[in-house]
Amino acid sequence: MSYILKVKNMIQKIAIRNLDIMLFLILVSLKVMFYGKEISPEFFSYKYIFLPVIASVGVLLAVGYFLPKQKRSKFLYVLNIIISSIILADLLYYRYYKDIISIGAIRNAFLLGGVASSITSLFKLKDFLYFLDIFMILPFLKVYRNIPYKENKRIIRIGIGSLILVGAILLNGINIYKLSVDQPGLLNTMSNRIYITKVLGNVNFHVIDAYQFTKNKINNSKKLPEEKEKELVNDFQGKSQIQGSKLKGVGEDKNLIVIQVEALQQFVINAKVEGEEITPNLNKWINRSMYFDNYFYQVAAGNTSDAEFLSNNSLYPAASGAAYYMYSGNQFKSLPSTLQDKGYYTAAMHGYKDGFWNRNVMYKAQKFQDFYGESSYNIDEQVGLGLSDKSFFNQSLEKMQTFKQPFYSFLITLSSHFPYDDVKGYGEFNVGKYDGSFLGNYLTGIHYTDAQLGMFLDNLEKEGYLDNSIVVIYGDHNAISKNYIQELYDFVGEKSPNDLKWYELQKVPMFIHFPKDEYKGVNHTYAGQIDLYPTIANLYNLPRKYMLGNDLLNVKDPKVTFRNGSFTDGKSFYISWTGEYYDIKTGEKITETDDLKSKKQESAEDLQNSDELLNHNLMKKLEAESKGEGESEQSK
Known part of the structure; x- marks a missing residue:
């Protein structure tokens, strides 16, 4: 004891x-x-x-x-x-x-x-x-x-x-x-x-x-080893090959108006609630445009700013943090810089705080000649976080009427920003059983933004801009996070959700409107925001350099790579966090083949190449070497 x-x-x-x-x-x-x-x-x-x-x-x-x-x-x-x-x-x-x-x-x-x-x-x-x-x-x-x-x-x-x-x-x-x-x-x-x-x-x-x-x-x-630099140059040159000549140069000397819409997801397009269209204006303009219905957002931690970065640079966002902060001291071969080289006036326009997402610094780095931020607008009406989309579009059109043509206007909307709780500001819209829910508030918010987009596009047409302009509209990122995913599944009628179906709901609408409604129709190519710049480069006959995206009008083997390593080629979908593959057509899981393994490795290399280029600010050196090679060729 x-x-x-x-x-x-x-x-x-x-x-x-x-x-x-x-x-x-x-x-x-x-x-x-x-x-x-x-x-x-x-x-x-x-x-x-x-x-x-x-x-x-x-x-x-x-x-x-x-x-x-x-x-x-x-x-x-x-x-x-x-x-x-x-x-x-x-x-x-x-x-x-x-x-x-x-x-x-x-x-x-x-x-x-x-x-x-x-x-x-x-x-x-x-x-x-x-x-x-x-x-x-x-x-x-x-x-x-x-x-x-x-x-x-x-x-x-x-x-x-x-x-x-x-x-x-x-x-x-x-x-x-x-x-x-x-x-x-x-x-x-x-x-x-x-x-x-x-x-x-x-x-x-x-x-x-x-x-x-x-x-x-x-x-x-540290300086990147010379051997690695050469390898990087070769990889980018391979990616920069002309993929075809369909619609090449049809946009030369025409204005370019790009509108990035806050939290616009594809599931609202052509959808109705209580018998009423959620986005009647976008639906109408999509029917008058070239519409890409398999277009994914590819943003990372930089969210809205990443969408801007992807679309204007055809490079991936930062692996950690926001590219708009991480690389604001870098040199870029961006869409505004190449258009400026062709004599275009370039301007970015957004009705929120000038310094938010470091825009006032990053727009200069990307060679936008002017940035019209909150300080450039009369805050006469607020909806959501700040200046209403209605007032933003009205004032932006007034500013655009003073621009020397041809111009590139890049507009970013605001009113449909999370958490979508300014229901009074959005106005009346009957969402039925979704009234008061997170999804219902979002539907009300995006319905409001759709109305303002419709008025803006109608005004562009009345003022004659659409006769000599190409207009691009796309969504920046998702609106419904995984916290509210069940509400979204219920709305779209999804009874058996899985990772593939979650990713398929991460599409955002993207359409290109040409003068006289030319080239309208639906394009089913699988694509992402990184592909916008190469596509515009083809339309405007711009040099195709240091881009990791595809020209969507001429691409033969499309592929969308996400920052987390997931990818899709339009037939299969790889989910990085589970390591599983899905057949898109059947929705069933499939085993990894040598071809899929190779594509997964290629996606990883693309992400790494983008990181190397940005982390070491190599664009300046690559440009200098490119010019040196050009001068050498001319002297022969």
Whole structure:
């Protein structure tokens, strides 16, 4: 009995000495796992994430062992608050951007301050649970710190802490190595942050992200090896080959008017609610235009700004953060710069804050001659986040009437911006059973924007601009995030949702209107925003250089690559976060073939080439070398 009593007393002493440690391990691990389940409920597994989470939290916990009891309890308490705050920040960022916040994207998170109404709509009551223990544990800590017991000697504490640290690091290393084998290159590119977080937990993700960010900063500051530069030049030259001559030069000397519409998704086109068309004006103009019905948005963390970047540069957005911040000091061979070289006047127009998304800097870098931002407009009517689309279009047309022709006008709308809660400003629209829902508010908002687009296009026609202009309209990104995906599935009548069907709903409308309604019809080519610039380059007979997209009027083998590594060739669809392929026609999963594997590798190389070009600001050098080669040819 005395032996059993001794063992019992010893266990009690160990438990008392380590109660704060055990509480920290249990509470923080549960938070990290619950967070992982929230961002990826379909594929989350406690079984697979348990060890990575325990290992990552164990590394932090081990540090606490080096401290005496009084300091250790405070350290773990503060660490709990920090981790809980990071989880909340991750959740809010995910709900807004559909991605995990990275160091490179921290500036994007601060941009939410510019849309305060958006932030409040992102909070959920259950988010408070991540902080509940922090308040409840305070009384316990006060009592615990006053419990008398003989503390372990410093050498023993360090020994135990070191053992836990080494064990946790080894276990973590095994988990990270396993992921690197299962998904080669993923941890280097950090291209699928959701998958990494789902598999390793958000503590591990942020540590890996910090490491990769630091490593990339160091590597990008170094000169790219000459051999790699030559390889990059060859790859871009291969991508820049003329793909055909259909409609080549039909836009020469004509004005170009491009309208990027906020949160315009394809599922609203030709759709009705309560018997009324949601987008009657777009439907009408689509019938008068060349309409691409398999056009995907390809944005990453930069959201709207990424759509602008893709469309004007035919390069991929930044792997982490927003290209408009990351590369604002770069040189570009952009659409406005090439049109300017042909004598065009170029202007960007947007009714929101001039510095939002760093537009006032980035537009200059892309060679827009003028940027008309919020400071250039009379804010006489507000709908949603700022200047109403109605007033924006009216004032923009007045400005365009002063432009020297030919011109390139790039307009970005605003009123249909998330969270779509300015229902009064949008006006009356009967959405029936969707009234008051997130989807219903969106339908009301996009119906309002459609009406303003219709009036603007009608006014362009009345003023005679459509006789000598090509007009392009496309959506920038999705409107319905995964938080509200069930509402969307119900609306479109989807009974058996899966990843393929989710991606198929990520299409945005894109149409090109030609003078006299020429070349109208539906084009079923699978395409993305990166293809817009090469297509316009063909129409306006512009030099096709340093583009990664396709000319949609002449492409033979279309392919759409997404920033997370997913891709489609119009026949198959690869989902990067599951590693699965789908046959688009049947909707069934298929096995990887050599051809699909090759296309997956090609997509990864395209993303890497875009990153290398941008990270090392190589456009200036490539242009100089190109001119040098041209001069050399002429001297022969």
